[in-house]
Amino acid sequence: MDTKKIQENVKIAYGKVAIREKGCGCGPCQPNVKEFAKSIGYTEEELSIGHEDANLGLSCGNPIVLANLKAGETVLDLGSGAGFDCFIAATKVGNKGKVIGVDITPQMIEKAKDNALNKGTENVEFRLGEIENLPVADNCVDVVISNCVVNLSPDKHRVFKEIFRVLKPGGRIAISDIALLRKLPAKIRQDISAYIGCIAGAVTIDDYEESVKASGLYNVKITSKGLSGCFDFDTNDPLGNVISNNLEVGQSLAEYAISINVEGFKA
Numbered sequence: 643m644d645t646k647k648i649q650e651n652v653k654i655a656y657g658k659v660a661i662r663e664k665g666c667g668c669g670p671c672q673p674n675v676k677e678f679a680k681s682i683g684y685t686e687e688e689l690s691i692g693h694e695d696a697n698l699g700l701s702c703g704n705p706i707v708l709a710n711l712k713a714g715e716t717v718l719d720l721g722s723g724a725g726f727d728c729f730i731a732a733t734k735v736g737n738k739g740k741v742i743g744v745d746i747t748p749q750m751i752e753k754a755k756d757n758a759l760n761k762g763t764e765n766v767e768f769r770l771g772e773i774e775n776l777p778v779a780d781n782c783v784d785v786v787i788s789n790c791v792v793n794l795s796p797d798k799h800r801v802f803k804e805i806f807r808v809l810k811p812g813g814r815i816a817i818s819d820i821a822l823l824r825k826l827p828a829k830i831r832q833d834i835s836a837y838i839g840c841i842a843g844a845v846t847i848d849d850y851e852e853s854v855k856a857s858g859l860y861n862v863k864i865t866s867k868g869l870s871g872c873f874d875f876d877t878n879d880p881l882g883n884v885i886s887n888n889l890e891v892g893q894s895l896a897e898y899a900i901s902i903n904v905e906g907f908k909a
C-alpha cells in the first residue's frame with residue numbers, strides 16, 4: 643500500500659471516529675468504553691479523571707501505569723486522539739509539569755482542545771502533526787507515551803528516531819501497541835480497514851524491538867499480555883468483516899496479533 647494513501651485513509655477514518663461515526667475500522671466499537679478501559683488496565687480513579695468524551699475506546703493498554711509519571715515532568719503523547727491519556731497524565735505531573743498531545747487528524751485535535759477547555763485543564767496542549775515529524779523541539783521531553791498508534795505508522799524507524807530526538811537525556815518511553823506473532827493472511831495484510839483497525843500495519847515483536855533499538859534507545863523491554871483492543875467481530879464492521887472472511891475456520895485474531903507494552907531509555 644502507498645504510504646501517502648494510507649495516511650490519508652487513516653486521517654479520514656479517525657476524523658469520523660472523532661465525531662463518533664460508526665463503521666470506520668478501529669472505531670468506537672465497544673458498547674461501554676468505560677468497562678473496556680477497565681479491562682485493559684485503567685483504574686476507577688484514572689477513569690474518573692479521564693474525560694468521558696476523551697475516552698473513545700481506541701486504546702490497547704495503559705501506558706500511564708507503565709510510565710510511572712512524577713510531578714513536574716513533561717510528557718508527550720503520540721497519537722493523542724481525543725486526549726484520554728493526556729488528561730490522566732496531566733493530573734499525575736501536576737501544574738509544574740506539562741503534557742503535549744500530537745495527532746495527525748484535525749478533528750481529533752479539535753475534540754481534544756474542546757475537552758481541555760470544558761475540563762479546565764491548563765497543563766495540556768494539543769498540536770496537529772505527524773509522529774514521523776514531531777512538532778516538538780529537541781531534548782525537551784521526560785516521557786513519551788503512546789496508546790495503539792505506532793502500528794499505524796508506515797515508517798516506524800522514523801517514529802523512534804523522532805522520539806529519541808525530542809527526549810531529554812535520561813528520558814524514557816512507555817508505549818502500548820499491537821504487534822504480530824506471525825504473518826497475517828495476504829487479504830488482511832493488504833486491506834485498508836485492517837490497517838486503520840491497527841492490525842495490518844503491525845510488525846512482529848522482533849521487528850518492533852529492532853526499530854526501537856536502532857533509534858539509540860537502550861534497556862528496551864517489550865512485554866505482553868494477550869490481545870486487547872477495539873476489534874469488533876460484527877460483520878457489519880469493515881474490520882470485523884475482513885478478519886472473519888479471511889481467517890480459517892476455528893482461527894482467532896489472537897493467534898496472529900498481541901498487545902504489547904514497550905519501555906526504553908535515552909542515555
Ligand SMILES: C[S@@+](CC[C@H](N)C(=O)[O-])C[C@H]1O[C@@H](n2cnc3c(N)ncnc32)[C@H](O)[C@@H]1O
Nearest residue numbers: 656700701721722723745746747772773789794
Ligand atoms: C487507535 S487511535 C488511539 C487514540 C488514543 N491514543 C487513545 O488511546 O484513545 C489512533 C490515533 O492516532 C492518530 N494517528 C494515526 N497515525 C498518526 C500519525 N502518523 N501521526 C500522528 N497521529 C496519528 C489517529 O488520528 C488517532 O487519533
